[in-house]
Amino acid sequence: MAHRLIACEHCDYVHVEEDLPPGSVACCVRCGSTLYEAEKPRFDKPLALAITALVLFLIANTYPLLTFSMEGRTETNTLGSGVLTFWQEGFPFLAFMVAVTSIIAPLVLICAHIYVLLPISLGRMVPGIKTVWRILAIIRPWSMLDVFLIGLLVALTKLTDFAQVIAGSAFFAVCCLIPTVLLMTVTLDPRAVWRCIAPKGLRYLTEDDLSVDGSNSPQTPNTKGVEEGLMTCHTCAMVVAKGNLDHGHCPRCGAVVHMRKPRSLSRAFALLLAAGILYIPANVFPIMTVTYLGKAEADTILSGVGSLVQAGEWPIAIVVFTASIMVPIVKIVLLGWIYFATWLGLSGPLRQRTRVYRITELIGRWSMIDVFMVSILAALVKLGNIASIQPGFGAVAFCGVVILTMLSAMAFDPRLIWDRAGRRKNIIATHDKHANTVNNTRQTETQGSPS
Template sequence: MLSQYRHLATDKILAFSLAGLCFLLASLPFDFMIFDLRGQFQAMSIPLSISTLVDQEYMLLAVLQILAIYVVPGCILLGLCYLAVFIRAEQYPPRGAWVKKLIFTLLPWSMAEIFFIGALISLVKMQSIADIELGMSFYAYLLFTLCLVTVLLYLDEFQLTRQLRLLGENRWQSARRIPPCRHKTVQRTWALLAASVILYIPANLFPIMTTMLLGKEDPNTILGGVVTLWRGGSYPIAVIIFVASLLIPIAKLIVLAWLNYSIQRNSPGLRTWRTRLYRITDFIGRWSMIDVFVVAILVSLVQLGNTMAVYPGPAAMAFSGVVLLTMLAANSFDARLIWNHQQDDR
């Protein structure tokens, strides 16, 4: 399926984008979760989550979180509102082609739904040891996530491009499709994959978070956390973390390495199958960020001094690097080379 026409898609995109922006703003000033351990309370809001990571000297993790769950999704919805308003008025939006390109460039880096799933996993993990109350921000962010998913359901790049072309007429400037340079693409993808493999080692050897209970530290690696959840009877959560944090990164590294090798060897076979495999790999890769968001939420939620506290471990940054580098590797890989196997590098 390359394109699908949906009735009143522009109106629905505009309506749900405006609603999503309202819910996104509403999720900022209120509490997201409230942690209650035997009368000791700790309220967590999303801005507090960011500041807590900064206080723990994990600035890059804080920046990554605020970009992935607020800035990027917000920019996507703002850009779609801008285009939809002009399209409904049957006017070509100034810099419309650039705005459309920016929206689809940012789409893979929007992780609002992943963050919300991570929040649900954190809720399940902490319910066995404390009482968790959901705040207004939690429900606002839930509605924002639903609006964002609905917008993406009605968003079709081909249909949007067609509408802009019809409105722009001679003003539309389409980017020239530059033939891919196999040599440079292969080298860049290999470099990103190599860096991902290097970071994947400390991401699994070092603790991703450390829990302090009554002054006693209990570091947990990614695999150790999965084992703990499984032994505690949280089988669905253990399976989700295992698939997202261990199975998907390894599978993505292997698949991208094989696809890149097939391009390097000019392999002509299995083109359709390789293209589908690449699209699946590119889509599921960002879901590995669930474990990182779980750590960020727990660090912000559980800060009760020596009684109980959660701190991020060095593996959190290493694993974030693995996810980001594999996403960059997937973006740098040019799927057109699967079909242009006889094209030289000139």
């Protein structure tokens, strides 16, 4: 039986897909990225986990999250209170981002799993199933309940020193929800879902469709997709021949397919530059103002870490310092270096460059900890002059940095690292060749001219 083709989304090398033993992973032999995992054809476990996650999500959003007591006064908040407080305090951008990342995206993620997996398990099809599964791929990186939980723990650490804080039912629901969603993702094979919902009779490309012979060694890379005229769908990862596109769309999922992401390098550069500029106000302006017994004090990201150190909360201080100060700056510098090296067409350690890109893509979202912490504190501490916390412009700029760096990494097409490598050498070689030709012509002209 001929093997199906699969192209690496990080370097565009085409491999032939083999059945793997359970629990194993196939990696790209060229760049080392994960290509695919052993097939998990059963949908009952992820479906049960998705239904459990929905129940936990409803509890997390209806019951109290934290109860704050001080000087005989009590304030209770829910998961959505931070969104409302940001909106009321005149920070619509923060309200929107916290709503998307902590409520809307997790809800869409859970509901999309149930909407798709339930009919598949029953052997049926429902309208819009492909569109829902396609939207899921877009929404997935923006679901940040795990980051929210760390923000919640940091907020709790800050409050327990000077007030009594009691965790409500929603807090425990969020604690159970995160491993449930994680298990749901781990036990599900998205490739198996795409195969189930693909149009009937869809033909997949196999090794027989390649111009080079890869039949003797199915695990070795054969060729680059671009050289074979093969394109990979960004959404469902199907390998399609250029001529087989359905009016520029993927025949399986319906998403628009490009050989490379359009204007990838310039968009990624522009977004990263904007993030770099915003990083300055994010650290200069206060992220919140704390009023305690009539005395107001502005807190920047760095001074917030300092107060955690003074309080002896070293582990939390290290987490906040890493997520809020180290991660954004390291991400900006590393992505800038990758983009610049790609633009120049430098060769060199391409495998390492691809690995660094994959890591920066994964860690960026963890910087949202501080934004979530401010949203929880501002919603909970509202006792006027006794104790109150107002968000500051620094939090808006900082949230902007996190979003822009994430968008920049998404806009970049890592296959360009491999496409453009060695270009500079070629340009220099061409330039030298041209210079030699000019010199030879000049010499010939000089020799040929009458003295």
